[in-house]
Amino acid sequence: MQALQIVISGIAQGCIYGLIALGVVLIYKATETVSFAQGELMMLGAFIGLLLMTALGFPFWIAFAAAVVAMGAFGIALERLVIRPILGQPAFSIVMLTIGIGYVARGAITMLPGLGTETHTLAVPYKDQVWNAAGLVLNVEQMVIIAATLVLSAVLYAVFKHSKVGVAMQAASQNQLAAYYMGIPVKRLNGLVWGLAAVVAAVAGLLLAPITFVHANMGFIGLKAMPAAVVGGFGSLPGALVGGLIIGVVEAMAGFYLPEGFKDIAAYVVVLVMLVVKPNGLFGEKLRKKV
């Protein structure tokens, strides 16, 4: 029973990693850019939600929706202003750029007077509730995370499978130039992908907020999403979620069964093992470069 309990809380945490990793993979597939700012986007989403609820007095669900929309717009603007001018430059530059964006976001939030340096609680309606089911004590906050991740995954699946935009995104991610020749507005799609990634990050931030509180450094969790993306195989959307779940569960187990200290590095040990054993990840395709 106890093991199951740990696995469930690991899955909830893993969903968060998975969602952040999902944003990373979305951006990677579309623009071959790896965004190290995804954790900070998540932090921004949580802060916008917090501000809307405390300063403007919005109820939670409206604040949630507003924060998600705001972050979507922010993502599109970010792509237009900062990312697009340097597309085509070496990957290293773009990684540094996203790290820079992360620094700016963290610095800007920390500079907010009386807000940035504190830890805040997000007053969600389902705070501190517990379900007892079949001997298990289920934390509602965790259940909401899992449920929301499932819903979001289903929505994304439907979008990518059946909507025109989604299919166009798939095409562009497979071969940008060919997609462009087919009349797909690749540049606009890249903007949309950044917006979508920011939306997913904002959802993750708002889901995580009740558990870890809202503070300027919550974005560092984004660094654990990188291992999740690698474990799943960098180019695979379901892989990102599965990778996140694996990392989350391993971390929860390590925190319980192994000596102190292993919990924090479990994700990194897993990713190193994965890189040595199967560098392409669980769902990654094996590709070979031809000259």
Add this chain to the structure above:
Amino acid sequence: MRYIFKTAYDQDIRLAKHGGHVFWYGVLMLVLVAAPWLFPEYWLAQLTFVLIYSVVGLGLMLLSGFTGLFSLGHAAFLGVGAYTQAALTHHGVPAPIALIAAGLFSAAAGVIVGLPALRVKGIYLAIATLAFGFIVEEVFARWERVTGGNAGIHLSAPDVFGFKLDNDVSFYFACLVVTVLATLAILNLLRSPTGRAFVAIRDSEVSAQSMGIHLARYKTLSFAISAALAGVGGALYAHKLQFISPDQFNILQSVDLVLMIVVGGIGSVHGAFLGAIFLITMPQVIALGKDVLPAAIGQAPGLQGLVYGLVLIAFVLFEPQGLYGRWLKLRTYLQIFPFYRRGMFQRQKSYLKSDRLK
């Protein structure tokens, strides 16, 4: 405008290409040697830090700028060197021997990281080094018998075979000697076949391989040399601060190091030094700005991070060749005045250089 008439093949690989090089680097060397008598004590200490970071930057530049391999965990090598130095000098080993050992230990760590690096590239490598950095930081914090854990560990003044370097001036000269040696070593390496092989790998792995370059061997070698320099830098860093703790070698330090070489100018030896100067003077400039700006902005705790981020973004967007690239443009402008054109350093715009296959 200077024209160099080549009359011997040897001129192609000579370190000092012409009299101007000899003169200006000679002047620089004289200033550095005379620095303890020229600058006040505080600035001498900052200059020492610049030298230490330059050594680390040279290593990282070799790896990222000349071999084209990412590292987001370089602070770990810095830490391995620092803790090796601390442990060895604690047991009475003379500082120079400990310094060499620190370099070797770090190089060994570099080889270990280099092993998965042979199979992965690009972003995977960045994540592998990131993961390694986190694991090493945790080891520093938990292996209390050697590292003193989170409480940190103190170092005594370096002991060079009975001669104690216990004041700022003598330690400055020790750092200067190490930096000059490291710079000459890197310059020599880069004009040797090994260095050319590194650059070939950076430009195209497939072509390098077809030219008979053993990818695995050269990549591991690059990692080892880079880590060794970081280790030596770390050992000096530990002596300079006289106190080390695991949080000095965390991810933020790694990012600072990468920031240093990006701002300095990826792919140039000068860049490592310019970047180090930037990294050390930036906090001072920010501190100056704090007094000028209104209190709400100037005294806010996040200012430094914000400025770092903005500087990084600005460099990547507007000056990808860094400070050194900026200097090259300025120099060309002056040399060929008034014939400088805007597009002279424009790079060919490549259409999304892809790691993918199709």
